Amino acid sequence: MSHSTLLLIAAAGVATLLLLILRAKVQPFVALVVVSIGVALAAGVPAADLVKTIEEGMGSTLGHIATIIALGAMIGRIIELSGGAASFAHSLIDRFGSNRTPLALTVAGFVLGIPVFFEVGLIILMPIAYGVARASRKPLLVHALPMGAAMLTVHAFLPPHPGAVAVTQAIGADQGLVLLLGIPLTAVVILLGYLISRRMTRRAYPMDPAVHAEVYGEEPTSPEASSTPAIPTADDGHGTAVLTKSARTTTTAPDPALRPPSFGMVLALIVAPILLILAGTLGQNLLAEGSTFRAVLTVLGAPMVALLIDVALCAWLLGARRGWDRTHIANVMGSALPSVAMVILVAGAGGVFGKVLVASGIGDAIADVLDRTGLPALFLAFLTALALRAAQGSTTVALITTAGILTPLLQRADLSTAQLSLVALAMGAGGLAVSHINDAGYWMFTKLAGLDVASGLRTWTVLTTAMGIIGFGLTAALWPLV
Known part of the structure; x- marks a missing residue:
């Protein structure tokens, strides 16, 4: 079959995928499987090999990432239900002082965004932003915009979030190097995003009267404020449903009789698996083969092992030591799995x-x-992910599809592991940008922040796009160094 015919089949497959997700509202998992079967048959894959091809693709991917995603979700769930996330955010606000609460919430979004999914983190931290805005009498958007953007940035760039994990595995990058390069890069992107958001929020934006009343305890006086529809319930492509408006006040709360975990404990539990993974990567690159210490670091630094150790630490320090019995700990861990199954x-x-x-x-x-x-491969990675993100909305689907499209090119380019890690981060930058009306995360943030559609596009969409471009610029600046 000619290359032109194969390319037409690929273009038709991607177009069909977008139509199924956007128009027919088919769940992304089902859409991807249907399109994969259709593309395989149209491209001449023998019918006898079709099932084998599907099983190999599913097995090789899930064999690497399923455990990592599940363990990461358990860590986030334990931190959430123990009260650790809220305690961590309040501690940061106390440390930064009342004049720097937007920066404190941005840092909280960055750190808590590593183990906690974007949607869950937003539900945890938004009530804190409400309280700070009420106390300071400042616009809610001053606090919420950089905080939400920080969590979305981590979601797009860093493991153990599903898109980053899948991309790293698919293109042959190293998760340790992705973290080693990605954490400082993400921190810079978030800091610059915070500065951009400060300029954006100098002007006032219309606010939904219901949200204004909830935040400030009074009706808005601005005649521009207009009512907005209830938050829609829809799948975001990550497998997490956008919560309804009542979700603002129905998040599972920790037991008030228990003293919340300390700032240092929560920070240590978030950082521990990252340090183990980095130690494993450094050991493999710096220590001699056959070294016992290298072998130990390699095992401890395997992402699955590092996260498993951290799950055990979270269960003990945040659960058993604070009065949770074994059944409750098991139930909390189990409650993390339904949301990540899809x-x-x-x-x-x-x-x-x-x-x-x-x-x-x-x-x-x-x-x-x-x-x-x-x-350059780096630019193609960013541009492809950005185009797919803008077209269908989900960061995770955009990153996974981009990896599938570009993997043959990257294999042919004979890139080093460090260069492939930067390519993975460039895809993350594309997956961060252009969060707009086809993205459930856009609706979730704008409705919780009380923004109308136009204000959401002028703030959230512009900020995430600017941060995505900055992220790509930083990966391009690092390229000559690796």
Whole structure:
């Protein structure tokens, strides 16, 4: 089959995927599997090999990422239900002082965004932003905008979030290097995003009267304020439903009789798996082969092992030591799994799509076309992820699909592990940008912040796009160094 025909099949497959997700409202997992089967058959994959190809794509992807996503969700759930997340945020506000509460909440969003999914983190921290805005009599957006953008940035760039984990596995990058390069890069992106948001929030934006009354305890006096519809319930492509308006006050609360975990304990539990993974990566690169110490660091630094150790520490320090019995600890851990089940399946279906592209020869055809453009792999990674993010809304789906499309090109380019890690971060930058009306995260933030559609586009969409471009610029600046 000619390259032109294969490329037409690929374009039709991507277009069908977008139509199924956007128009037909088909769940992304189902859409990816259906499109993968259709593309495989149209591209000439033998019917006898079709099931095997799907199973190999699903198995090779889930074998690496399913455990990591599940363990990461358990850590976030324990921190959330123990009261650790709220305690951590309040401690930061106390440390930064009343004049720097927006920066304190931004830092809280950055740190808590590592183990906690974006949607959950927003539900945890938004009531704190409400309280701070009420006490300071400042606009809610001053506190909420940089905080929400910080959590979305971490969600797009860093493991153990599903898109970052799937991309790292698919293109052959190293999770330790992604973290080593990505954490400081993400911190800079968030800091610059905070500065941009300060300029954005100098002007006032209309606020939903219901949210204004909830935050400030009074009706707004601005004639521009207009009512907005209730928060829609929809899947965001990550497997997490956008919560209804009542979710503002129905988040599961920790037992008030228990003293909340300390700032230092929560920080240590968030940082512990990151340090173990980094130690494993450094050990593999700096210590001699056959060294016992290198072998120990390699095992402890494996992402699955590092997260498993941290789950045990969270269960003991935040649970058993504070009075939770074994049944309650097991229930809390189990409660994290339903929300990530669809995340894991979407990631696996993305692996199927990537496998089909390779098995059918479409991957090589795409690689030939992209090679002839002369554009650097880093730029192609960013641009493809950004286009898919803008088209269908979900960061996770955009990253997984981009990895499937570009993997053959990246294999042909013979890039180092460090360069592949930067490519993964460039995809994350594209996945961060252009959060707009087809993204459930956009609706969740704007409704919780009381913004109308136009104000959301002028603030949230512009800020996330600017931060995505900054993130790509930083990856490009690091490229000559690796």
